Amino acid sequence: MANEKKRTPERISLAHGAGGSVMEEIITLISNVITEKNVSKGIGLKELDDGGTIPLQDYEIVFAGDAHAVQPIFYPGGNIGKLAISGTVNDILMMGAKPLAIADTIVVEEGFETTKLRQILESMNETAKEARIAIIAGDFKVVPKGNIDQILISTFGIGMVKRNKLILDSGLKPGDKIIITGSVGDHGIAIMAHREGIEFETALESDTAPLVEPIEAALAAGRITAMKDPTRGGIAAALNEFAKKSNVSIWLEENKIPIKEPVKAASEMLGIDPFEVTCEGKALIGVVGEDADRVLQAVKKTKYGHDAAIIGTVKSDRPGMVILKTKVGGHRIIDVPYGEPIPRVC
Amino acid sequence: MDSKDQNVIDESAKLTAYIQKLAPKSDIVKFTHVCGTHEQVLSQYGIRSLLPKTVQLIAGPGCPVCVVPAQDIDEAIELAFKEDVILTTFGDMSKVPASRMSLFESRTEGADVRIVYSPLDAIELAKQNPQKEVVFFAVGFETTVAPIAAELLRSPPDNFSILCSHRLIPPAMDLLMGIGELQIDGFICPGHVATIIGVKPFELITHAYRIPTVVSGFEPTDILMSIAILLKQIKEQTPKAVNQYSRFVKYEGNLKAQQMMARVFEPYNAHWRGIGRVRDGGYEVKDEFEHLNARKKFNLKPKKGIDIKPGCICHLIVIGKETPDRCKLFGKECTPNHPYGPCMVSREGTCNIWHKYGKIDIFQED
Amino acid sequence: MCLAIPGKIIKVEGDYAKVDFGGVTRRVGISLLENVTENDYVIVHAGYAIEVLNEEEAEERLKLFQELAESLDDI
Numbered sequence: 001m002a003n004e005k006k007r008t009p010e011r012i013s014l015a016h017g018a019g020g021s022v023m024e025e026i027i028t029l030i031s032n033v034i035t036e037k038n039v040s041k042g043i044g045l046k047e048l049d050d051g052g053t054i055p056l057q058d059y060e061i062v063f064a065g066d067a068h069a070v071q072p073i074f075y076p077g078g079n080i081g082k083l084a085i086s087g088t089v090n091d092i093l094m095m096g097a098k099p100l101a102i103a104d105t106i107v108v109e110e111g112f113e114t115t116k117l118r119q120i121l122e123s124m125n126e127t128a129k130e131a132r133i134a135i136i137a138g139d140f141k142v143v144p145k146g147n148i149d150q151i152l153i154s155t156f157g158i159g160m161v162k163r164n165k166l167i168l169d170s171g172l173k174p175g176d177k178i179i180i181t182g183s184v185g186d187h188g189i190a191i192m193a194h195r196e197g198i199e200f201e202t203a204l205e206s207d208t209a210p211l212v213e214p215i216e217a218a219l220a221a222g223r224i225t226a227m228k229d230p231t232r233g234g235i236a237a238a239l240n241e242f243a244k245k246s247n248v249s250i251w252l253e254e255n256k257i258p259i260k261e262p263v264k265a266a267s268e269m270l271g272i273d274p275f276e277v278t279c280e281g282k283a284l285i286g287v288v289g290e291d292a293d294r295v296l297q298a299v300k301k302t303k304y305g306h307d308a309a310i311i312g313t314v315k316s317d318r319p320g321m322v323i324l325k326t327k328v329g330g331h332r333i334i335d336v337p338y339g340e341p342i343p344r345v346c
Numbered sequence: 347m348d349s350k351d352q353n354v355i356d357e358s359a360k361l362t363a364y365i366q367k368l369a370p371k372s373d374i375v376k377f378t379h380v381c382g383t384h385e386q387v388l389s390q391y392g393i394r395s396l397l398p399k400t401v402q403l404i405a406g407p408g409c410p411v412c413v414v415p416a417q418d419i420d421e422a423i424e425l426a427f428k429e430d431v432i433l434t435t436f437g438d439m440s441k442v443p444a445s446r447m448s449l450f451e452s453r454t455e456g457a458d459v460r461i462v463y464s465p466l467d468a469i470e471l472a473k474q475n476p477q478k479e480v481v482f483f484a485v486g487f488e489t490t491v492a493p494i495a496a497e498l499l500r501s502p503p504d505n506f507s508i509l510c511s512h513r514l515i516p517p518a519m520d521l522l523m524g525i526g527e528l529q530i531d532g533f534i535c536p537g538h539v540a541t542i543i544g545v546k547p548f549e550l551i552t553h554a555y556r557i558p559t560v561v562s563g564f565e566p567t568d569i570l571m572s573i574a575i576l577l578k579q580i581k582e583q584t585p586k587a588v589n590q591y592s593r594f595v596k597y598e599g600n601l602k603a604q605q606m607m608a609r610v611f612e613p614y615n616a617h618w619r620g621i622g623r624v625r626d627g628g629y630e631v632k633d634e635f636e637h638l639n640a641r642k643k644f645n646l647k648p649k650k651g652i653d654i655k656p657g658c659i660c661h662l663i664v665i666g667k668e669t670p671d672r673c674k675l676f677g678k679e680c681t682p683n684h685p686y687g688p689c690m691v692s693r694e695g696t697c698n699i700w701h702k703y704g705k706i707d708i709f710q711e712d
Numbered sequence: 713m714c715l716a717i718p719g720k721i722i723k724v725e726g727d728y729a730k731v732d733f734g735g736v737t738r739r740v741g742i743s744l745l746e747n748v749t750e751n752d753y754v755i756v757h758a759g760y761a762i763e764v765l766n767e768e769e770a771e772e773r774l775k776l777f778q779e780l781a782e783s784l785d786d787i
Binding site for chain 3: 193199200201202203204260261262264265266268269271344345346
């Protein structure tokens with residue numbers, strides 16, 4: 001198709017923050033304005049990977065940041081605090097690095113209850129302990145009532161990796177396999193259950209979690225070629241990024257993709273594609289073909305990886321495309337999602 | 347993978363084999379469906395990639411995104427900008443380009459537009475916001491008209507009203523048959539509309555035009571079976587109306603629903619986007635329920651909307667007369683992120699699917 | 713046209729009912745139907761049950777399959 005010329009929007013819409021193809025307009029705007037994109041030969045805004053790197057002797061310092069404005073701030077399976085720490089820890093892990101420390105900024109609305117703040121800080125601490133990192137710096141601000149919705153948390157993390165062990169989204173090679181560490185769409189559906197206008201009940205919990213254990217197990221068990229934690233835009237956005245950056249095609253099998261019953265039911269009820277729904281505690285791992293089973297077994301032994309599965313294969317033809325073989329044997333292209341999936345009735 | 351999945355695979359394989367055998371060897375047969383959800387299942391399961399080249403499935407005017415006139419969306423946007431109004435809508439309509447902008451874009455200029463899954467959610471919002479007027483943008487076909495009629499008959503709160511833009515399917519199918527040069531060898535009929543109106547209206551089309559009609563369900567195996575049944579009837583030249591979705595469709599439909607609909611709504615010669623007036627093609631709220639009709643409550647002055655912008659050929663695409671690659675805006679001014687015409691908006695819009703699948707001949711692969 | 717999915721009636725509450733869609737439950741209107749009871753399977757669209765499952769459908773489906781199979785014998 002004609003290469004869609006990226007237009008700068010007049011105004012920012014919700015879709016510009018939803019991790020899909022419309023968000024790319026803002027990323028283009030940012031990368032056009034920011035000229036200082038890399039520290040010497042390190043990874044930076046030029047590559048737009050999960051994080052940036054600063055070369056230091058034969059190591060790379062990995063640096064990643066995330067902002068969080070989830071609503072509701074307390075949800076089944078987690079809260080904004082656990083989400084903020086896990087998100088940045090996972091971004092660092094995806095580069096093959098060992099997370100070391102986090103700085104965070106907390107902005108609250110005037111009148112926010114301190115008991116809620118304490119609960120959030122406690123779960124930030126628990127998550128940091130589980131990820132074996134320290135929270136070493138930060139800032140706290142209060143804004144007049146009504147200027148924001150309760151609380152916003154941003155986190156910035158540092159990790160280290162040997163230069164030759166750095167893992168990028170562009171590392172996939174034909175013949176590699178794609179492993180997912182668990183079921184798709186848990187976080188997005190668990191949150192949507194509370195969204196005004198489409199409420200429903202479910203026992204489903206968000207999968208918010210720091211993935212230190214399954215990723216360390218994977219790295220020890222075989223040759224990992226690429227990693228990415230699918231968040232906004234679900235596995236559809238993440239896999240398309242893999243395919244475009246590695247200039248390969250990814251062939252998935254619908255029957256192999258783990259999906260929990262409530263996520264399937266809610267997606268059908270709302271008419272949305274579960275592959276576009278937000279995940280929060282999952283990783284997509286590219287692994288050399290022969291090592292795939294060994295890595296899978298290693299990941300399945302870990303707490304956050306017991307539902308892991310090999311869901312696809314990397315090929316050289318049709319570079320940049322993600323293709324799904326469906327349950328009935330047909331083929332479908334998995335496209336970059338537009339933005340957040342919107343419920344439909346038709 | 348559980349046993350249910352396994353028998354879906356087995357059944358699909360068997361039906362695909364039947365289709366290969368029943369399909370004509372050289373001349374092309376074209377079956378039209380008039381349902382956005384049928385198109386969604388076709389795309390989601392890649393069913394077209396299982397069919398022989400001689401069997402083509404054409405998407406007719408079957409989802410509110412493609413057929414609701416720009417004027418109605420302009421009215422919804424006008425209401426959404428009113429200080430005390432919350433405009434609720436199904437997600438489907440949020441991104442459809444109207445004359446100037448879409449409902450989604452109007453949010454960025456301060457309009458209060460909220461997405462709901464059901465009229466129940468809209469009425470709940472009305473109860474929670476007594477100081478506001480909640481208007482529900484009531485689009486959709488017979489299946490959606492029934493629940494809305496049921497709620498209007500339960501005297502919703504005073505601060506609730508609907509902007510009615512409902513359309514009816516059988517009149518549109520008649521209209522399609524009236525367009526001479528369209529090749530329609532059979533209809534895959536919308537199963538959920540049929541749960542309300544029954545099989546009879548589609549039987550009338552078979553008798554009137556001597557072509558087979560199959561009321562189809564929405565599992566991939568339902569659609570594959572419906573295609574096989576259509577092919578069988580063409581081969582045996584015995585056009586009939588068949589109810590493939592008998593697990594939820596009765597011959598006479600849902601009589602109680604039909605009565606409730608008739609109490610609240612009356613048919614009129616509605617305008618369909620890009621198609622024009624369709625005799626008895628839409629529903630309007632009866633005078634008896636005037637207080638629930640947002641057009642009366644807010645005395646909206648009808649202003650002609652721009653249905654088809656210059657250069658756009660969605661009106662020819664929506665009836666299956668043209669294909670998106672013949673439109674000069676396709677993939678340039680008109681893309682999924684910046685839809686110029688309605689058929690580019692929804693994931694099931696013909697242009698959106700062509701933009702995604704493009705000319706890559708992926709379907710005839712292994 | 714209209715996205716509708718099957719669900720099981722868990723609890724009837726007047727003109728409404730709680731319906732389970734497989735791990736997801738929602739309040740659904742049932743006034744479009746007559747004498748709906750618990751454990752009935754219904755098809756739900758936009759928050760309303762629009763029809764009850766026809767239990768004997770299985771043989772009708774088999775009949776359609778057989779008709780297709782027979783029509784292939786003479787090819």
